[in-house]
Amino acid sequence: MEEIRKNDIKNYGAEQIQVLEGLEAVRKRPSMYIGNTSIEGLHHLVFEVVDNSVDEALMGYCDEIKVTIQNDGSVMVQDNGRGIPVGVHQKVGRSAVEVVLTKLHAGGKFDRYSYKISGGLHGVGVSVVNALSEWLEVEIHQNQKIWRQRYERGKPINDLVDAGFTNHTGTVIRFIPDSEIFPDRNFHFDILAQRLKELAFLNEGLKICLKDERNEKEKEYCYHGGIKSLVSYLNRGKNVVHNEPIFLKGEKDEVKVEVAFQYNDSYLENLISFTNNINTIEGGSHVNGFKLAISKSFSEYIERYQLIKDKEEMPTGNDIREGLCAVISVLVPEPQFEGQTKTKLGNTEVKGIVEEITHDYLSSFLEENPDVAKAICEKIVQAARAREAARKARELARKKNSIDSSSLPGKLADCSSRDPEESELFIVEGDSAGGSAKQGRDRRFQAILPLRGKILNVEKANLHKILSNAEIRNIVAALGCGIGFDFIIDKLRYYKVIIMTDADVDGAHIRTLLLTFFYRYMKPLIENGKIYIALPPLYRIRSNKQEAYAYSDNELERILKDFKNKKYTIQRYKGLGEMNPEQLWETAMDPKTRTLKQVSIEDAIEAEEIFSVLMGDAVDPRREFIREHAHEVVNIDI
Incomplete structure (x- = not known):
């Protein structure tokens, strides 16, 4: 053993150190850059390209983005922004567009003057997409010329060429993911639609079009109300306390803040936050600043107008946020995210900025809109009283x-x-x-x-x-x-x-x-x-000593082909209780043979809408949902 260790040390030298040039590192370890190579990572490629177009919109140079799933399985993203620069990069000696598409950490996002605000943190987005694509074609409309270039697995196949005249400006990127990287290259319309709708809400007036040439499905998103429209959308299945969402915005030290919120008569808070269009699902300093401001503002109003009885305690922050639906969006020049996933904003200065802007606005708004203020405060006071009534029940549960x-x-x-x-x-x-x-x-x-x-x-x-x-x-x-x-x-x-x-x-x-x-x-x-979610079988197929289980009607058909020319019986399980312990163990409980579905929240806005519509009080949104999705039902009891 000692001799082996000595040999290992002896053979471990500079020649054993791998140096991955250019985009080789991305192809070698794709999950480090896009999370995984499954469905989530596949769609992340599209979002990286779209985010570049959204950055152009943030700078005021783009107001329309088109995303198309094409018949050959490729995706095309087109915008009417300035177009990626096509001039020769002095340090590299190649066109700027080629540098952007082939070099990690290269792009305008590192120049504070080109992009003061950007959703990209590392500047690796479109180069990573290029590296993980079987082929990628870029077309740039700029200075009345069309420029084109093609890449295969991250490498340029030809130089950037002049392809004709145009009156438009913008960038068109068309790519197909690499089958060597992604086992499933089938893009899902609904997954793309959810994120694009979210981006349209966050960027007021930005038009985003999604088209699927495979089935002629189309969606168009454009919300002139911005995040105010998003709050109304999230509350559409609930009874609201005041008719219009409260909206405020401000800027300090180059940090831009937008907040929209509206109370409903539910018992839960729903805070959704974004930094540079990135959904910060774990919150962060911007959310903490908003919570402090809203607690301070309503507590001051309740105390000033003596809206609680003498012996009652002042409402807590949880009381004040009961039934609150809010969207907080900040644009930060140099965001600091905690962890690789960009799910929590860490900039401490943003907390004070959001708190100050929100509190200053609310102090005036509540005084100028007494009907809205008193309706919300009544909801808050009722929440405080209900909290006290629930205290004993919570203690019982805690025991x-x-x-x-x-x-x-x-x-x-x-x-x-x-x-x-x-x-x-x-x-x-x-x-x-x-x-x-x-x-x-x-x-x-x-x-x-x-x-x-x-x-x-x-x-x-x-x-x-x-x-x-x-x-x-x-x-x-x-x-x-x-x-x-x-x-x-x-x-x-x-x-x-x-x-x-x-x-x-x-x-x-x-x-x-x-x-x-x-x-x-x-x-x-x-x-x-x-x-x-456990997935017990629907059918048991038995022929003499041969036995099989089917978990869907399609699987049943496949299994019956193997039982051809044999006498067999089919048992349709109506419930788990029809299975004996051995069958239940084998099909649904044994870690070696069972199938489980892990529950996750892929889209916070979509999840919020689904639970509100399906389980809330409002009937009309539920009826609309049923009409829209009725054709998707596979199994139904009659």
């Missing part, structure tokens, strides 16, 4: 969070392991399925919690009513990490929380109710990838 088995729900069949990293909880529909799951599980690391019927729809209830629901209390106690503002993910007793329901309409409804509860009151579970 049940102890790991001591004597305080856990009686229906919970806990696992023997006390290590959360290896434990998982199955939330199962019904006592019958719960019985099979308890018998079929691995008792060492799998816990079972059966539910009796459907839990409460938390979208329409306050916390006091929610904690009065026995099934929800059992879930809260079993998980052990609290609820709402008291939630602490580090106290979670299980690494995975798996929802296992029947594959019918009732099962889908129960899943939706549970996901609504987790999204509204235990959101970090979803954000940290702790929630899963």
